[in-house]
Amino acid sequence: MTAFPAHAQDLDCLQANLALLADRHHGTGTHTRLGAVLRCAPRPLTDGPLAGLLTVEPTLDEQLADAAALLGLDAADRRRPGPGEVPDTAGGPLYVVADAYHLPWVPYHGTKHVEHSFLVDDDGGDTLLISDAYHNDTQWGRARPVQLPYIREDFAALLKALPDGTETVRFTPRPLGAPPEPAHVSGPPPEYLRGYAEHPDRRAALEAFTLETWLLARARRLHAAHLEERRGAGLPEPVREHLQRWDGLVEHAYLAFRRVDRGRAEPPGLFERAAEALARDAVAFGAGAAVRGVVASVLQIDETALGDGNLTVHPEFNSIRMVEVVEILEERFAVEFDPADLVPENLQSVAGLCALLNRALDHE
Incomplete structure (x- = not known):
């Protein structure tokens, strides 16, 4: 077999x-x-x-x-x-x-x-x-x-x-080369979601968008599987939570389609939820993955223990480690953070560091 x-x-x-x-x-x-x-x-x-x-x-x-x-x-x-x-x-x-x-x-x-x-x-x-x-x-x-x-x-x-x-x-x-490095490319343009949200044929639009969410969710699970294989370890909790977020979106889309298909009112919030899931991709897979890796390495703790919340809950985190994380991120991504952004509230969580890095990359 x-x-x-x-x-x-x-x-x-x-x-x-x-x-x-x-x-x-x-x-x-x-x-x-x-x-x-x-x-x-x-x-x-x-x-x-x-x-x-x-x-x-x-x-x-x-x-x-x-x-x-x-x-x-x-x-x-x-x-x-x-x-x-x-x-x-x-x-x-x-x-x-x-x-x-x-x-x-x-x-x-x-x-x-x-x-x-x-x-x-x-x-x-x-x-x-x-x-x-x-x-x-x-x-x-x-x-x-x-x-x-x-x-x-x-x-x-x-x-x-x-x-x-x-x-x-x-x-x-033909012979395979080295395993490809994981990469995250920015999300779709605004008109992607807008087209489905505003299309007058709600049944056809929601049926098609159900397939879209299914394809998007599967792609993210496969990307996570590749990340897990490359890491040789379990997925960080924020990634697992993000995959669950996408699974919930697929269920929401299918429910919306079935309701409209049966002549019922379209449940609200689907496209706002989709926009949020797409935006969170960068935190889970883009800058977020890099930031978590750097922070875990600097603090010498397991990456799976890092959430998106306050890093000060970890005894290993202090001002010296905070500066070290900033310097490594600037060097690795060849960026220079805006001095106005270098305040503790932006540097004491994975989410804050992701936002900082994304702003710097957008200005490059």
Whole structure:
């Protein structure tokens, strides 16, 4: 049996099977590299009732670029087979993308049109093996990692029933370099949330925004998994709390959609909550992660013991250590803090130091 990625629940339906391939070729846990860079670069939707709104959902091209850059998987052969044409699997597993509406093993079957991936491999003789690492709970049922044998003739019939066909990719693995350094890129522009909050079609906007929150939350959990693997230790409490904040936002978005879908009033506060979660990313993953690391190192205490509150509760913290933290942050980030900001109330908490660092970085 295939060992499915340990963080399958943190991967979207295209990432999941890129992750499965990466772990096969390069070893268990390779897939967490997909979470190395926490970025939020929305692209505009180009069709449908929400055209013009921004989405963080990556395209297949972007996913394949990440596979090459982060997982050591180069797309050597990418094509669209003819209707019912069973792809050649003699050279190893093929990555296949198709409309989940027509795939009988996923809960979207017969209910929702969405791009979905799976792997096809030879299972000996006239049998093919379908592997799908996707893990999600949906309103139509649960998706869990699965392997399914298919007679070639039955698989050909499945492919022939796909109105839009499939896209197949054969990857060539190459040696991995050093694990990528974790990085956090600033959040989306203001119009990202505003577009969903102000769109007149509330049902369509909230249905789409539910997916947005789901993608955003998964990306943050995967980033946290990469951080945890790089650290070789548990996550700091502020990061765990932030992930819970995102999980709460996903629940709020889904509740809002379901209420509007059933003709009820839209619950308030969703987009304010989303703005807060996005703003707190920098504290949890951006400057916050760096600040916590520096403070923990200077005080020689476990980073997991640091919250965002007052550092004076730690006996190791004093004015000498405070100045040392400031000097290290200035040197590491090549910034000079505004003298007016260098007052004790800004320097005695992780949150205060994060705000100080973010202001300095914004002025660079």
